[in-house]
Amino acid sequence: MLEILRVSLPRKVWALADVTKEDSSEFLVRHEKLDLRIYLSSSNLLLPHEETIPSRVSELEVSFRRDGVVRDPIIVDASSRVVLDGMHRLAALRQLRCFCVPVCAVDYLNPSIRVGVWYRTLSGRLSSDQFENALSSSDVEFERVPLDTTDIIGSPQPAVLFASGESLRFRSRGLQVYHVLKTMERCARVYDLTVAYETEHDALEKLMNKKVDAVITLPKIDKTSVREAGLAGRLLPHKVTRHIIPARPLRVNVLLMTLTDGTMPLQETNRQLFASLRTRGITRRPSGTVIEGRRYDEEIFVFN
Secondary structure (H helix, E strand, C coil): CCCCCCCCCCCCCEEECCCCCCCCCCEEEECCCCEEEEEEEEHHHCECCECCCHHHHHHHHHHHHHHCEECCCEEEECCCCEEEECHHHHHHHHHCCCCEEEEEEECCCCCCCEEEECEEEEECCCCHHHHHHHHCCCCCCEEEEECCCCCCCCCCCCEEEECCCEEEEECCCCCHHHHHHHHHHHHHHHCCCEEEEECHHHHHHHHHCCCCCEEEECCCCCHHHHHHHHHHCCCECCCCEEEECCEEEECCCEEHHHHHCCCCCHHHHHHHHHHHHHCCCEEEECCCCEECCEECCCEEEEEC
């Protein structure tokens, strides 16, 4: 028998708990465009597709130890278990020896899920001549061309765009693009530049308004490439992909001690999480909501 748990949400949205089987241990939140499946997964079954920044992993590890709770689930592809969002959280929880972690599984092939890239913005008194000099000793090929942002987002080649009106275009495609990206970031560190990660639109807007000195662009990436990177273990550099998902759950709030306790079967741990989530209301908030300094471009479902 299918039991539906309705909670305090605006019309057209509800939480559905599928308890057709006695051992059901998945909490399902339905959205108009996709389903959000929340459960605890064995941490060693999840497959990151990007490298991580060690300092960020360390920060999260300290935060988890201090708070004793993991608030938000990691977003994963339901069929492949490739991590779409939450690489650093997964790395930190693995360092804390968590046997399981909270995840939100989605259908990655759902057309409402889109994948973009993160551009790098560079700040700190940088000229195109300096950057070109730093690159000259590397094994990458590039050419100096006039700045033209009209075809940047669709270009298969990376580039460095300068607020001065110049740009360097790199002769690289495929996986070689990511070797070039790492080389450019090393050059940025040579000059002690501040590197930030921005959406394609925001990065170019800051460049045009001269709020940054330069922007490193990346070509588009598709879902197949993301999956292959995770399944094959050929990790992309950190902060390459930017997944745009119509909705995500927040504040699932699983105790860290629950995740590190290897004595309880995962099935039972999931049943307890499922029972806990059923008792809590959910507040739906629109895209653009800011929580603890982070702006969410998707709708969010916040567990009360």
